[in-house]
Amino acid sequence: MQNPYLPYPVCIDEIITETEDKNLKTFKLVFLNPDDEEKFSYMPGQFAELSVAGKGEIPIGIASSPTEKGYLKFTVNKVGLVTTCLHSMKAGDIIGVRGPLGRHLWDTLKGKKIVIIGGGFAFTTLRSSIAYMLDPLNRMNFKDINVIYGARSPGMLLYRDELAEWETRDDINMHITVDSTDDPDWKYNVGFVPTITEQKAPPWDSDTYALICGPPIMIKFTQPVLDKLGYAHDHIIMSLEMRMKCGIGICGRCNIGKKYVCKDGPVFTLAELDNMPKEY
Amino acid sequence: MRLINIDKKSWTGGLENLYGNYRLFGPVKNNKHHVFKELSKGELPDLNYLNTLLSPKSIVFSQSETMFEYSLDESKEQHHILKEINKDYSPQALIGIRPCDAASFQLVKRNFDTPEYKDPYWLRAYESTTFVGLACSNPCSTCFCTSTGCGPFHEDGLDLLLVDEGENFIAKILTPGGENFIKSAGWETETDPVAAEKIIKNMKIKAEKKIASFVSTDQLKNRSAIDLYAAPFWEEIAFACINCGTCTYACPTCWCFDIQDEVSKNLGIRMRNWDSCMFPLFTLHGTGYNPRNTKMQRVRQRFMHKLKYYVDKYDDGIQCVGCGRCIRLCPVNIDIRRVCDMMNKYEG
Numbered sequence: 001m002q003n004p005y006l007p008y009p010v011c012i013d014e015i016i017t018e019t020e021d022k023n024l025k026t027f028k029l030v031f032l033n034p035d036d037e038e039k040f041s042y043m044p045g046q047f048a049e050l051s052v053a054g055k056g057e058i059p060i061g062i063a064s065s066p067t068e069k070g071y072l073k074f075t076v077n078k079v080g081l082v083t084t085c086l087h088s089m090k091a092g093d094i095i096g097v098r099g100p101l102g103r104h105l106w107d108t109l110k111g112k113k114i115v116i117i118g119g120g121f122a123f124t125t126l127r128s129s130i131a132y133m134l135d136p137l138n139r140m141n142f143k144d145i146n147v148i149y150g151a152r153s154p155g156m157l158l159y160r161d162e163l164a165e166w167e168t169r170d171d172i173n174m175h176i177t178v179d180s181t182d183d184p185d186w187k188y189n190v191g192f193v194p195t196i197t198e199q200k201a202p203p204w205d206s207d208t209y210a211l212i213c214g215p216p217i218m219i220k221f222t223q224p225v226l227d228k229l230g231y232a233h234d235h236i237i238m239s240l241e242m243r244m245k246c247g248i249g250i251c252g253r254c255n256i257g258k259k260y261v262c263k264d265g266p267v268f269t270l271a272e273l274d275n276m277p278k279e280y
Numbered sequence: 281m282r283l284i285n286i287d288k289k290s291w292t293g294g295l296e297n298l299y300g301n302y303r304l305f306g307p308v309k310n311n312k313h314h315v316f317k318e319l320s321k322g323e324l325p326d327l328n329y330l331n332t333l334l335s336p337k338s339i340v341f342s343q344s345e346t347m348f349e350y351s352l353d354e355s356k357e358q359h360h361i362l363k364e365i366n367k368d369y370s371p372q373a374l375i376g377i378r379p380c381d382a383a384s385f386q387l388v389k390r391n392f393d394t395p396e397y398k399d400p401y402w403l404r405a406y407e408s409t410t411f412v413g414l415a416c417s418n419p420c421s422t423c424f425c426t427s428t429g430c431g432p433f434h435e436d437g438l439d440l441l442l443v444d445e446g447e448n449f450i451a452k453i454l455t456p457g458g459e460n461f462i463k464s465a466g467w468e469t470e471t472d473p474v475a476a477e478k479i480i481k482n483m484k485i486k487a488e489k490k491i492a493s494f495v496s497t498d499q500l501k502n503r504s505a506i507d508l509y510a511a512p513f514w515e516e517i518a519f520a521c522i523n524c525g526t527c528t529y530a531c532p533t534c535w536c537f538d539i540q541d542e543v544s545k546n547l548g549i550r551m552r553n554w555d556s557c558m559f560p561l562f563t564l565h566g567t568g569y570n571p572r573n574t575k576m577q578r579v580r581q582r583f584m585h586k587l588k589y590y591v592d593k594y595d596d597g598i599q600c601v602g603c604g605r606c607i608r609l610c611p612v613n614i615d616i617r618r619v620c621d622m623m624n625k626y627e628g
Contacts, residue, residue, distance in 0.1 A: 001400045005347055005539075005550075009361045032361075053350045053360045054543045056550075058566075079566035094360040216569075242571070243563050245539045248397040252536030253555070253562050255581075256571075257505050258589035263396070277509040279571050279581075 004248050007051040007096025008036040010072070014091055018075060020155030024121050025087055026063065026075045029097060040099065042066055043106050044128035045211075045239065045267050048099030049247045050074060050086065058082045059244040059262065062100065063124040065131035067138065072097060075124045075158060101247040102266045105237055112209050113143040115201055117222060119150050119193045119214030123158050125239060126213050130166070139171060143207065148200055150177040150193040150218075154186060175200040194221040197229075204230040213239045223270070234271035240280055241266070256280050284451040284462055285471040286442075291449075292324060294465035295375075301464045302410065303372040305339050307332050316374070327376045327444065330420050331603065335532030336381055337388070339374055340405040344553045347401065347539070353546040362550060367401075373410040373461060380423070380601040382411050382437035383430045384532035387601065390594060391535050401552075410457045413438040415480075417487050422604030424617055427494045429597045433484035443480050450476050495620040497598050500591050507628035508588055509580070517619055518579035520612035525556040527606035527614070528582065533599050536562070557581045583619050 014028040027050075031037040042048075042062055049057040058080075064073035078087045089095070114133065118126040126149070133142050147166070151157045157176065167174045177189035177196045189196050193214065202208065210231055212219060219238065226236060242254035242261040249263030257276045259265065268276075286294065298304060299321055306325025307314045313333035319325060348362040385406065392399035392406075416423075416432035425431050435441055440458035443450040450471065453459050528534040538555040541548055555562055558579075563572045572578050590599035600616065607615050 001398055001403065003364060003400050004397045006364060007362055051362065053362060054352055054541050054548045056541045057539065083566070096362060241565065243565055245537070249394065250391060250397065250399055250535075251539070251552075251555070252391075252557070255585070255589065257509070257584075258593040275506065277506060279509075279577070 005098070005246070007049065007057075007098040008040060009033070010095055010097050012089060012091050012093045012095060013071060015089070018158050019121075020153070023078045024075055024158065025078075026073055026158075027086065029072045029074070029095070030070065031097075032094070037070075040072070040097070042100035043104040044132045045104040045106075045125050046100040046102045047125070047247075047266060048072070048074070048097050048101060049244075050076070050082070051096030051098060052082050052085050052089075053094075053096070055082045055085045057098065057245070057247075059101070059247055061125035061128075061239070061266075063127050065128045065135065067132055067135035075121065077121050098247065101262060103264065105267055105269075109209055110141050111143070111207075113202070113205075113207050114145050115208060115210045116145070116147045116149070117193060117197055117201070117210060117212045117214070118148070119218040120152070120156070121158060122213040122215065122239070123149055126211060127159055127162070129211060130172070131162075134166075134169075134172060144202065145172045146175065146200070146202060147172060148175045148177070148193060148197050150179065150189075150191075150196065152179045154178055154181055154183055173200075192221070193218050194225050197222055198225045201226070201229055204232065204235065206232070206235075208235060210236045212236065232271075233274055234269050236270040237267055238270060238273065239266045240268060242280065281473070282453045282459070282462075283471050283473045283476040284453065284467050285469045285476075286449040286451050286467045287469070288448055290467065294467050295319075295324065296322075297466045298373065298461070298464050301371060302461070303370065304375060305336070305372060306375040316377075319375075325376050327414055327442075329376075330418065331378050331381075331605075333605075333609075334530050335384065335603065335605065336374055336377055337384065337532050339372070340385065340409060341388070341402055341535065341554075344551060345401060346549045346551045348550040350548050350550075351546055352543065352548055367404070369404045369408045371408055371410065373412055375412045376414040376442070377411055377438075378416055378603070379413050379432060379434035379438065379441075380425045380428075380430050380603040381532050382413050383434055383601045384437075384603070385411070386437040387533050387599060388535050410439045410461045411437060412458070412461060413441045415441055415443045415483070415487070417444065417483060419487060419491050420604055420608070421492055422607045423491055423602060424493045424495055424604065425602035426488055426491045427497065428600050428602040430601045431484075432487040432491065433480065443483060445479070450480060452476075452480065493617055495602075495617045496624045497587070497591075497620060499624045500587055500598065500620075501595075503588065503623065503626060504628060505584070505588055505592060508623055508626060509584060511623075511626050511628075513622055513626070514576050514580045517583070517614065517622075518576040521558075521575055521579050521614060522612060523558045523560075523575050523578060524611060525558040526609050526611065528556040528558055529554070530605040530609050532601060532603060532605075533586070557585070579614075583616070583623070586616070587620055587623055
């Protein structure tokens, strides 16, 4: 019987400090056993439990794309016991990865126009989604791609080198924004994500899906904007967060109604959420 | 299906025969209450009891259980890598379990044995267990098993049902596991199955008549989860609750657990421990946000899970076998029977 609680051992290959407050670091992880990488077959939007021996596990969205071979990437905010320990680790240290966990909805998204709306450090799985769609073997499977991504300030944006590279491409429309900045050379948008969404998001048609990830306050104010733009609720896909332990729908804590966020989510359409208790 | 007559004079000898082949668990009186514990050689289960204070779930699902071990000593091979540990899953038998508690294992199995994931700890312990039931001739006043799809002579989840006839037990063998158990004990006196079934049937009817309390569950499936969630009665139901968690601790169908690491010097373990939806930490996010921050939200979660989310998820009855422990043990007299009826009646 395979033990679904046993993590794959991985080595920290590289640690990148992403933001000016130094609270967000990206961990590039390499499997110690190459067979394990084969078994860890994932899609953007899924997550994994990062396991630090002696501290515990935390559920973190996968920031790398399955098109990027040889490693996994996770961007981790320093919040509690496990994440604080992770932030103090160095390249060469051994941790564990358990997953991939949760579902994805890419079967629905194939051939569609995609609007990505992200805020703050919730951009990680959206980054995975963008890298996946922009892969030369996948790009023809999607129509227009629009990305609205905001952070408090320029220094709080994740993956800044990649954002700059995407800005130069003609097969993706980037709408980067910051809440405010005193940088005179800032050449992108200034304004909250809901405002920029209202200005830049394409009008809805039945071929258009919105993927939203962000802090609750952003989601709360973006939802009415999408309603105004006519987005059908079954074409709005959101990713939820919950305290989790097992990640496989057994330990019982991350439910919203009869659904477990870990196993039945973490991505849900807004139409699905409309039929669930608002306990998140 | 064979029926065996066990003369009580041969009971002790049979258990002695079993001792070499099984680890035996049974009800034993401990100060004031009966509890399930492992029987040492020569120790007899006390079958003259109503039901145990706590459910026997811990025999398959330990309150605290080691999952993995690891070394943090960087000079050692494979340091910081979690390793599975060898555990004893030799055959064990649970003697004298009540039919409601036996049914609870079947119900809980749905959670630990899913198409996508199998929980190896729970399943291996479950598969190594023979469930030897004891029919209830004198149900407690708080029992409502007959309205939860169960009953005092219910056979689901059992390998063997013992019916106490005074001088002897009628043993109804229900599975190959039950057959092995009987053979291992050396009880061989077959009894006329038609006559024995007739006796059991009469005793069953009498016992079922003694069940004095009931719940209505027929409308739960039709009710809207959103309406029930927003129902006005939750504040009143939760008002007296002190969030002590006794209900979930005693419940045979509560399965939630926590996973924690513990380290002593350079040796660490990852373990799991029973947890409870009654505790605020259960759902507290790292950010400090808690989706079930208030007592009312947690009480609502417990009842909604048992009586609505479970019903919807598995398209079946409620996540309750009617053992009545949460009612008997609640320090502030919150009664699941009342809540179930309120939910069943609530039209939104």
